[in-house]
Amino acid sequence: MTVARQVSMADVARRAGVSMATASRALNNAAGVAEATRTRVFRAAEELSYVVSPEASSLARGATQRVAVVVPHISRWFFAGLLEGLEAVLRDAGLDLLLYHVGDMEDRREFFDRLPARRKVDAVVVLAFPVDEEEQRRFQLMGVDIVAAGGQHATYPYVCIDDEMAGRQAMGHLVHLGHERIAMIAAVDPDQPVSLQQGRSSAYYSSLHDAGLAVDDDLVVTVNWGGPEGALAMDRLLGLRRPPTAVYAHSDEVALGAMRSLRRAGLSVPGDVSVVGIDDHPVAELVDLTTVRQPVEQQGEIAGEMVVGLLRGEVVQRSVTVPTQLVVRSTTAPPRRAGPRA
Amino acid sequence: MTVARQVSMADVARRAGVSMATASRALNNAAGVAEATRTRVFRAAEELSYVVSPEASSLARGATQRVAVVVPHISRWFFAGLLEGLEAVLRDAGLDLLLYHVGDMEDRREFFDRLPARRKVDAVVVLAFPVDEEEQRRFQLMGVDIVAAGGQHATYPYVCIDDEMAGRQAMGHLVHLGHERIAMIAAVDPDQPVSLQQGRSSAYYSSLHDAGLAVDDDLVVTVNWGGPEGALAMDRLLGLRRPPTAVYAHSDEVALGAMRSLRRAGLSVPGDVSVVGIDDHPVAELVDLTTVRQPVEQQGEIAGEMVVGLLRGEVVQRSVTVPTQLVVRSTTAPPRRAGPRA
DNA sequence: ATGAAAGCGCTAACAC
C-alpha cells in the first residue's frame, strides 16, 4: 500500500485536454463552460481522484470556507446539542467547523489575546456566552461575521430562548398546583458573567408577584451550575424552619441534584416536595422530571443558517427566539396540606 | 470602528528593514538570524499586529496544522467528553480541530466518499467507531496519520478501556452480593457495527461461568443504545415468570431507563432489584447509581498526545488501555431472600 | 547572516 501522489489541477487539465482556467471553471461549476467540456473535466478529475487543495483555493479566493465555534463547555449537554445542530447545517453548506474551547477566564483571555482563529475562518459563532466590549473590539480585528447562539446579544445576530418565559412556565405550573412556599435554586456559571440566568431568576419574582405570593429570601439560594451544587442548595433549603413545598431549579441538572438530597433525606417527590427544572435534558425523561423544554439542536441549526446567510451576503434576522414548552411529568403535584387553589 | 487591513509579511519585513526571507525566518524562529534582527522583526510584527496567513503558510509548507475529528455522536456524554480532552491537547500543541459528525451510515458513506478531510488536515482521529477495510483504504489515500479513541483498532494506534474488564467489575459486584438471577441489558448502536459492546457482553457470560451460575437466555435482552430503550428492556424482564434480582446494564443511560421501569412498576431499587451500569456518567452520581467508572476526558487527551507525537514524527505506542474502577453507590444490595453468600 | 527568486495550487481578470 502506498500513498497516492497529490494530484493537482494541472494534471486534471492536461488529462482533459484543456487549460487550467477551464478546468477550474468546470470544477467550480462556474458559468461559461461547454457542457461537453465540463463533463470531460469531471471525468478526468474523477479518474485521478482529484481533490482541490483548500489552501491554494482559499489563498487565491480569499475565503476559507471555515467557521470557528467558540464554546465554554464541550461536554455539557446544552452546548453539545447546539454544536450538533450547528455542525449539521454548516456541513450541508460545505463549511468546515473549527472548534475552540474557551473554558475558564484564563482560556478566554488567551483566546481573545491571541485570536487563534484569526485569518483561519470566515465567520465565528459564539455559543452561549456574552462577549464584552473589549472582546468585541478584538473580534472586530478579525473582520469576520459573528453570530451568537444560546443567549441574547446586543451586537451580533443571535438565537436563543426567552428565559424569563421559560421560567414563568415552570413557576406558573407550581403556582397553579397551589404551592405557596416555592424555593428557587439559581445556578450561575462561575466563569461566565451573571447575566445568563437573569431571565430565569426574574421569572421567579414576577411569577410570585403575579400570584400575590410574598417573597421569602430564605427560599432562594444561588449556587454554581451543576448537579452536586443543586444538592447542596437543597440541603440548605431542607434546613429551614419552614422548608418549601416546591422547588424551581434553573436547570434539570440542578433539579436532579435537589432530588438526590430529597431522596437521601427520606422525603418523597412529589409527595413531600415538588421539583421542576428547565431544559428537558435527556435525563429528565428518565427520571420523570417535570420541566420546560427548550429545543437545543434547533438553536444550533438556526445559528448555522444565520452564518450561512451572512456568508452569502444575505441580510439575516437580527435575532430569533425559539419557543419553550412545559412538560409535565411526575415530580410535581399539589402541596400536601392545601388542595389546588379553588 | 473599522476593520484592520490584512497585514502581510511584506509589511513586516519593510518595517523591520529586512527582506521577506529574513522576516519569515525570524518569525518562525528558524536558525540563521542575528538576534538583533530577530528582535527587530518581532517588534515590527507586534506593532502591526501581524498574523501569518495560515493558508499561504500551509500552501508553501505543505502541512495544515489541523486535525480532523470524526465522531458518530456529538452530544452524547461519552463522545463529548473525548472531544473535550482531545481539544485541550491539540490546542496546546497549536493544532486546530476540525469537527466532523458522521451520524448514520449514510453520513458515513458520504464522509468517506467525499473525504472532506482530504488535504485539509494532517491527521484524523476517529472517535469510537470501527473503520472498515474500504474506509481504511480511503484514509490511506489521504496520506495522513490516524489514531482511534474509545475502542480498539487493528490498524491504527488507539486508546480505550478494557470493556470486558469493566463488565466483569460490574458483574463481579453483583455476584459478590449474592445475586443468582442476574439480567443483562445489552445495548447496541444501530449505526455502528456490533463489535463495540462485545466486551461488555462477554463479561456477562464469563462472570456467570466463573461464579458457577447458569445462563438463562431469558435474562439477556438486547436493545438499541439509549435510556428509553433500557426502560423497554426492563419492562420485558419484569414480565418474566421469574424476574431477575439484579440487572447489569451496558451503560448508565440504559441503567437509568431500567430504573424508571422499576420505579413505575412500584419496585424498589435496590430493595427489590439491584442495578449496575457502566461509564460513571455525571448523572450516575446524582441518582446514586452503582457503576464502573471510565476516564473519558483522559482517553481524549491520550489520543491527542498520540496525534501530536505522530505529527512530530515520533513513534507512538500502538495502544494504551486506561483502567476502569467500580464505584459502589446505592442501587445495589444483596438480594432479598438470600443473604450475601457465606 | 541576509537577499533574490522560484514555487506551493489555485482563481480571476482580461484577452481572444
Add this chain to the structure above:
DNA sequence: GTGTTAGCGCTTTCAT
C-alpha cells in the same frame, strides 16, 4: 467558450 497571465502570502533553496 477557452486560454494567458497575474497574483494570493508565504517558505525555501541558492547565491552572496
